Amino acid sequence: MGEAVCAGVQIQPAPGSETGWGPLSALPGNPLMWVLIASELAVFGLALLGYAGARARDPSGFAHAQDQLDRVAGTVNTAALLTSGLFAALANVAIRSGLRLRARSLLAAAGALGVLFLVVKAFEFAREIAAGNDIDSEPFFTLYFLVTGFHALHVVLGLLILAIVAKIATPSAIETGTAFWHMVDLVWVLVFPCFYLLR
C-alpha cells in the first residue's frame, strides 16, 4: 500500500506520505488542526504588527493608554491560561494511559480556568469602558478591544472544542482538541507582553 512500481523498480513512499498528509503527518493530532493553528498565528501576527505600526505613529498616546490597563488582571489571566494549558496537556497524558475519567476531569479543570479567563477579561473590558476608554476613544483601545476581544472569542470556541473532545474522549480527539487550546495559550503569550508590558 502506498508503494509504486516503476520500470520494475519498487519506489518507497516519502516518510509521512502513506497517510496523505506529507510532512504534516509528523505533527501531533489532526494535521488540519495545524493548518488552522498556522492560520490563526498569521492573523494574530499581522494584528500585532499592525499594533506596532500604529504605536510607532504615537508612542506617547500608546504609553499613556497602556498605563490605564490593569496589569494585575492581565497577569491573572496569563496564569489562568497557562495553568489551563497544563491541565489540557495532562489530559492528553491521561487518555493515552487509558484513564478516561481522569482525562475528562482534567479537561473540565482546563475549561473552568478558561471561564475564569473570560470573567476577568469581561471585568477588564467593563472597567475600561466605565473609564471612558471604549473602542472608539483612542487607536490603542481600538486595537486592544479588537485583538483581545478576538482572542476571547477563540477562548469561547476553545471551550466548546474542549467540551466536545471530553465527550468523545479518544486519544486522537483529545490531542487535536487540546492543540487548539494550546494555540489560544500561545497567542496570549504573544499578545500579553505587546499590549501590557512593551512600552
Next chain:
Amino acid sequence: MEDKALSAHSETVTLVLNWAALMALSLILAFAADIGGAARPGAVWIAVIAGAAAFKSRIVLRSYLGLAKAPGALAGFFTVVLVLLGLVAVSVVIFPTPKIFPTPKAASGPQAVQNSLIHSRSN
C-alpha cells in the same frame, strides 16, 4: 504496561516543571514591569520582555503542543514567533516612549506640561 506508566509519570513531571517555568517567568515579568517599565530604561528592558515571551512561546510549542516530537515544525513555528516578537520589539526601540509624554485631552500650554510631569512622576 509498567513502561507506559513510567513514561506517563515522566511526561507529567516534565509538563509540571515547564508550567512552573512559565508561571515564574510571567510573574517575574509582571512585577518587573511595575518597577522597570515605569522607569522606561529602554532597549534592555524591551529585549528582556521580548526574550521572555519568546522563551515562553518555545515552552508552549515544545511541551504543551508536543512539537518536541517534530523538531522541524518546532523550528518553523518558533522562527515565526521570533520574527514577530523581534519586529514588535525593534519598532518599540526605534520609536521609544518619551520620558515625559503629554496626557491626551489635556489643555495645551503650561497646564499640559504640568499634567505630563505629574503623570510621569506617578509612574
